[in-house]
Amino acid sequence: MAEEEMSLSGVSGAFRQVLFISAGASHSVALLSGNIICSWGRGEDGQLGHGDAEDRLSPTRLSALDGHDIISITCGADHTIAYSLSNAEVYSWGWGDFGRLGHGNSSDLFTPQPIKALHGLRIKQIACGDSHCLAVTMEGEVQSWGRNQNGQLGLGTTEDSPVPQKIKAFQGISIKMVAAGAEHTAAISKEGALYGWGWGRYGNLGLGDRNDRLVPEKVSTLNEEKMNIVACGWRHTISVSVIGGLYTYGWSKYGQLGHGDFEDHLVPYKVEALADSSIKQISGGWRHTMALTSDGKLYGWGWNKFGQVGVGDNTDICSPVQVKFPNDQKVVQVSCGWRHTLAITEEQNIFSWGRGTNGQLGHGESMDWNFPKIIEALSVEGSSGQQIESSKLDPLSGKSWVSPVERYAVVPGESGQTVHSEKGNGGDVDVPQNDAKRMRM
Numbered sequence: 001m002a003e004e005e006m007s008l009s010g011v012s013g014a015f016r017q018v019l020f021i022s023a024g025a026s027h028s029v030a031l032l033s034g035n036i037i038c039s040w041g042r043g044e045d046g047q048l049g050h051g052d053a054e055d056r057l058s059p060t061r062l063s064a065l066d067g068h069d070i071i072s073i074t075c076g077a078d079h080t081i082a083y084s085l086s087n088a089e090v091y092s093w094g095w096g097d098f099g100r101l102g103h104g105n106s107s108d109l110f111t112p113q114p115i116k117a118l119h120g121l122r123i124k125q126i127a128c129g130d131s132h133c134l135a136v137t138m139e140g141e142v143q144s145w146g147r148n149q150n151g152q153l154g155l156g157t158t159e160d161s162p163v164p165q166k167i168k169a170f171q172g173i174s175i176k177m178v179a180a181g182a183e184h185t186a187a188i189s190k191e192g193a194l195y196g197w198g199w200g201r202y203g204n205l206g207l208g209d210r211n212d213r214l215v216p217e218k219v220s221t222l223n224e225e226k227m228n229i230v231a232c233g234w235r236h237t238i239s240v241s242v243i244g245g246l247y248t249y250g251w252s253k254y255g256q257l258g259h260g261d262f263e264d265h266l267v268p269y270k271v272e273a274l275a276d277s278s279i280k281q282i283s284g285g286w287r288h289t290m291a292l293t294s295d296g297k298l299y300g301w302g303w304n305k306f307g308q309v310g311v312g313d314n315t316d317i318c319s320p321v322q323v324k325f326p327n328d329q330k331v332v333q334v335s336c337g338w339r340h341t342l343a344i345t346e347e348q349n350i351f352s353w354g355r356g357t358n359g360q361l362g363h364g365e366s367m368d369w370n371f372p373k374i375i376e377a378l379s380v381e382g383s384s385g386q387q388i389e390s391s392k393l394d395p396l397s398g399k400s401w402v403s404p405v406e407r408y409a410v411v412p413g414e415s416g417q418t419v420h421s422e423k424g425n426g427g428d429v430d431v432p433q434n435d436a437k438r439m440r441m
Helices: 433-440
Strands: 018-023 027-032 036-041 056-061 070-075 079-084 089-094 108-114 123-128 132-137 142-146 161-166 175-180 184-189 194-198 213-219 227-232 236-241 246-250 265-270 279-284 288-293 298-302 317-323 331-336 340-345 350-354 369-374 410-412 418-420
Touching (some): 184 236
Antiparallel strands (some): 027 036, 194 213, 279 288, 288 298
16 A cells, blocks of 8 residues: 555655664664665675665665565675565575575675575574574574684584584574674573684683684573673674673773773673663674663763764773763664664664764765764654655666676775775775784685
8 A cells, every 4th residue: 555655766655663773894774664674885795685786875675675574684794684484584685705695605696585495494583793694493493604714603613604504513402592793603592501602712702711612612601690682793792691781701902891991801791880780682893882771771882983882982982881862862772783883762763873984874975973863764753754765676687696706896995085905894994904814714
């Protein structure tokens, strides 16, 4: 019905509430009521799903998924995954290196395609890291695929897997949720046990050392406290106990652990600054962290070069600081990208802040913001009403598969000038060389 659909020409119809947001390295996605998917930001690797390699500065309807009854959508660094419960299908698109799309090859994909190996599975949750992915089934089993040079797939090897495989080490253990970092993975069982595996150089596995693990290993928690939520930053991990206590561990060069210093922690360590708060949601960025309390307050800390912490400046922060919203709006959901952050408030407004060079903030421009700015196209209080353009993808002419040899990488540098860089680094020319090499080898 016309009243239920947004016009493809951009004329607003009935307001669509944003149900879920997710942020990648330099792109963003949102799931709206009525099974509408929007994406915006960097599109060089096809991660927006619009059939081309163009950036989008404002939320754009992903028409290729219209009618697919999508109930969840998740960003990896430069790829995206969506799940349809009614179709029992997992769709993926974007940068395909190391088999992270799960289709059995390393080709880029510019439009969503179903992952055949996951067809028919009932999926509870999906997690995407830099170049690997995991899916938890309703039965508590875990499938993993993509890059595996440090064992982050949990399969007992260091061989990449271009198709999903079940993690056999969890046989007899029902997993509640998983989280994926750059090269490490964490999970929580139904019983509240915390697990870590993959790259452990910074203690990000929580196992008390800096060694890699090729299969999941149980993490010892303070007083054997049970965990309820887990999230991964690039090389740090965040967890929340069943009583709302916040713990972090791993890399802390930029203060992303929130302990008031810049020291790594090799085991879960409680964030004392938020000890009196009950945490209900967490999210990890490349080098920053966000935590949402049960009373709707949002706190951020860590690397803040582009304002991604959202507190009005660009200084790194090693202790939690509250992020302020207009009229003291309460936050109900948060998602960290590598250098930007998204949030939904109770008033059904969507805000973004941080790095904006590829339009990932959704404001119709390529500017950074160091405090929350409303995304008008998706918000109740947007000044012009809800205006969302369609990608207008022609399935017959839209570009689909792109082989590795066809890739290119021309992205804006931090000065605004065009620079040639390794594919997928999001345009940052100041990434430490050893990090860049490790990400893309």
